[in-house]
Amino acid sequence: MRSISQLGKFGLIAHLTENIRKGNKSTISDIGDDSAIIDSGGQQVLVSTDLILEGIHFSLVYTPLKHLGYKAVLRAVSDIWAMNGKPEQILVSVGMGSRFRLENIEELYEGIKLACDKYKVDLAGGDMTSSFTGLTIGVTAVGSAPKDSIVKRSGAAVNDLICVSGNFGAAYLGLQILEREKKMFEKEKVAEPDFSGYEYLIGRQLKPEFPVSVLEELERAGIRPSSMIDVTEGLASDLISICKHSSAGCTIYYSRIPVDYETAKAAEEFNIDPVTAALNGGEDYELLFTIPVAMHDRVSGIKDVSVIGHISGEAGSYILAGDDGSEIRLKAQGWNTAE
Amino acid sequence: MRSISQLGKFGLIAHLTENIRKGNKSTISDIGDDSAIIDSGGQQVLVSTDLILEGIHFSLVYTPLKHLGYKAVLRAVSDIWAMNGKPEQILVSVGMGSRFRLENIEELYEGIKLACDKYKVDLAGGDMTSSFTGLTIGVTAVGSAPKDSIVKRSGAAVNDLICVSGNFGAAYLGLQILEREKKMFEKEKVAEPDFSGYEYLIGRQLKPEFPVSVLEELERAGIRPSSMIDVTEGLASDLISICKHSSAGCTIYYSRIPVDYETAKAAEEFNIDPVTAALNGGEDYELLFTIPVAMHDRVSGIKDVSVIGHISGEAGSYILAGDDGSEIRLKAQGWNTAE
Numbered sequence: 001m002r003s004i005s006q007l008g009k010f011g012l013i014a015h016l017t018e019n020i021r022k023g024n025k026s027t028i029s030d031i032g033d034d035s036a037i038i039d040s041g042g043q044q045v046l047v048s049t050d051l052i053l054e055g056i057h058f059s060l061v062y063t064p065l066k067h068l069g070y071k072a073v074l075r076a077v078s079d080i081w082a083m084n085g086k087p088e089q090i091l092v093s094v095g096m097g098s099r100f101r102l103e104n105i106e107e108l109y110e111g112i113k114l115a116c117d118k119y120k121v122d123l124a125g126g127d128m129t130s131s132f133t134g135l136t137i138g139v140t141a142v143g144s145a146p147k148d149s150i151v152k153r154s155g156a157a158v159n160d161l162i163c164v165s166g167n168f169g170a171a172y173l174g175l176q177i178l179e180r181e182k183k184m185f186e187k188e189k190v191a192e193p194d195f196s197g198y199e200y201l202i203g204r205q206l207k208p209e210f211p212v213s214v215l216e217e218l219e220r221a222g223i224r225p226s227s228m229i230d231v232t233e234g235l236a237s238d239l240i241s242i243c244k245h246s247s248a249g250c251t252i253y254y255s256r257i258p259v260d261y262e263t264a265k266a267a268e269e270f271n272i273d274p275v276t277a278a279l280n281g282g283e284d285y286e287l288l289f290t291i292p293v294a295m296h297d298r299v300s301g302i303k304d305v306s307v308i309g310h311i312s313g314e315a316g317s318y319i320l321a322g323d324d325g326s327e328i329r330l331k332a333q334g335w336n337t338a339e
Numbered sequence: 340m341r342s343i344s345q346l347g348k349f350g351l352i353a354h355l356t357e358n359i360r361k362g363n364k365s366t367i368s369d370i371g372d373d374s375a376i377i378d379s380g381g382q383q384v385l386v387s388t389d390l391i392l393e394g395i396h397f398s399l400v401y402t403p404l405k406h407l408g409y410k411a412v413l414r415a416v417s418d419i420w421a422m423n424g425k426p427e428q429i430l431v432s433v434g435m436g437s438r439f440r441l442e443n444i445e446e447l448y449e450g451i452k453l454a455c456d457k458y459k460v461d462l463a464g465g466d467m468t469s470s471f472t473g474l475t476i477g478v479t480a481v482g483s484a485p486k487d488s489i490v491k492r493s494g495a496a497v498n499d500l501i502c503v504s505g506n507f508g509a510a511y512l513g514l515q516i517l518e519r520e521k522k523m524f525e526k527e528k529v530a531e532p533d534f535s536g537y538e539y540l541i542g543r544q545l546k547p548e549f550p551v552s553v554l555e556e557l558e559r560a561g562i563r564p565s566s567m568i569d570v571t572e573g574l575a576s577d578l579i580s581i582c583k584h585s586s587a588g589c590t591i592y593y594s595r596i597p598v599d600y601e602t603a604k605a606a607e608e609f610n611i612d613p614v615t616a617a618l619n620g621g622e623d624y625e626l627l628f629t630i631p632v633a634m635h636d637r638v639s640g641i642k643d644v645s646v647i648g649h650i651s652g653e654a655g656s657y658i659l660a661g662d663d664g665s666e667i668r669l670k671a672q673g674w675n676t677a678e
């Protein structure tokens with residue numbers, strides 16, 4: 001088996017990408033050149049970029065590299081969908097330490113290829129470098145959209161309904177379980193971690209998918225959201241971001257936040273309120289969007305979409321309303337927050 | 340003075356970018372959204388991405404953050420120029436450790452702003468995250484070009500002249516001097532490093548510029564290079580990359596490799612052959628391009644361009660010819676190589 005140093009930088013990129021086919025007409029370039037070339041027939045081009053750092057965004061102790069590659073792609077292209085665009089290309093930059101072997105980086109690229117195939121995105125370029133400081137992945141996603149169909153964070157209007165796809169908090173609790181098993185492993189040298197009963201949560205953490213079907217259903221129903229974002233920081237933080245960009249406030253209802261049964265069960269184990277996990281967990285890769293209230297009937301027919309509240313005219317007022325009439329001020333948690 | 344944690348992620352991005360104006364008509368988006376929106380009126384869009392890692396690409400011991408920000412932008416946009424495109428937007432992602440204070444990251448963005456102003460590029464988006472593993476910067480550059488004017492690495496033809504802008508090896512020797520002074524400082528606690536006589540070399544390392552004027556002169560002279568690359572890996576490595584993409588070979592002449600007087604002097608101090616430093620040093624941010632031999636008269640009138648050799652039909656044959664008729668096989672050095 002050849003080593004990374006035998007292949008060299010360009011040989012390595014060529015080797016890793018030789019089986020990755022391009023399928024989008026707008027992808028003009030080959031991978032080896034300075035830039036990716038993207039043809040745009042008068043559409044607007046969307047570009048988004050993300051950094052994924054070892055120790056911050058993932059731990060190699062429990063993240064298979066294939067899953068990491070898959071998630072890195074998903075993370076980047078979800079920003080294009082969040083603008084109601086169609087992701088078409090990605091550029092991947094990898095910085096890796098000397099402990100990395102060829103089969104490790106191949107595994108990473110297997111996951112990248114899987115995600116590219118699944119979501120019909122072309123790998124169109126990138127960079128590769130050594131790293132003294134852990135595995136670092138930079139992913140840039142490029143997409144396009146007709147000018148009039150782009151949805152920004154800033155379009156939410158008073159009385160608009162706040163809608164979400166899927167359910168929340170699962171990836172966060174998946175991470176808690178992985179961290180717990182990691183500690184058990186380090187402390188007690190338990191040979192095999194026990195993940196039975198937590199498959200859904202761990203799947204949401206390690207191999208998230210994006211609710212592309214919801215975007216398609218919205219289009220079919222003739223609903224163009226007034227604002228939209230992908231939920232990665234956390235439902236509360238991302239909702240507050242929409243409100244800030246729209247100079248608005250919001251009220252959402254505790255009992256309407258969708259939480260999966262397995263999430264609720266695990267939250268109980270960890271002594272966390274499931275809705276707190278749902279609001280602040282992050283990495284959900286679900287859609288959060290607002291629609292005019294007149295669209296209520298249309299949206300209620302779409303599977304996997306829940307209406308959780310509405311936009312208010314009071315900028316800066318972010319309310320979580322309980323069933324008992326109580327009102328709590330919604331906060332964006334942690335460092336990666338909108339506040 | 341506010342702290343980073345008080346500002347939060349989005350507050351920090353807003354704060355750092357509030358004085359950075361956008362000047363390109365194609366820049367549609369505001370910085371806060373999921374993706375940058377770029378209008379493309381039927382041009383081809385160029386996208387390039389780079390990772391810049393602490394310990395690999397820079398040492399904070401001798402790299403002022405302002406210079407680092409400037410160079411990070413230059414590094415990314417130079418890939419667009421290398422395709423004969425016009426850089427128009429950048430997206431900057433930063434991962435920083437907890438030792439970073441607000442004034443540090445502000446300093447970094449001052450340099451980013453300076454480079455954006457100088458090269459008329461708009462900061463159109465990005466990402467910001469914590470890092471456990473040193474300062475990490477990802478820069479994505481976006482540009483455009485009419486389809487017919489894009490120059491790739493793959494177009495070099497037999498007998499084409501190999502041309503370069505400026506001179507080579509200066510940034511590499513600047514780095515050697517910085518490293519030497521760093522060691523002196525660590526060992527003997529010398530208070531003030533002595534850089535007198537090395538200003539040019541250190542400037543080429545810490546605050547490189549790009550020879551945009553050469554691109555303009557080429558256009559004015561009606562010369563469209565058959566292939567082109569920006570020299571960042573090293574003249575030898577980047578020339579070999581052009582040859583590989585063009586399925587060709589090359590011969591370049593030892594005595595024609597442009598080396599500055601200060602570079603030659605410093606190379607002597609370090610007991611390095613100046614041409615070896617020029618061929619393998621890297622980070623020159625000069626242009627390397629090929630033109631049909633019929634263009635020789637036109638190119639010889641352009642200031643700062645040297646013809647250093649020619650393309651041959653023997654794929655895989657990369658020759659450095661000495662004045663005495665000797666021939667050495669040219670090699671791409673180091674990990675970051677084309678071989």
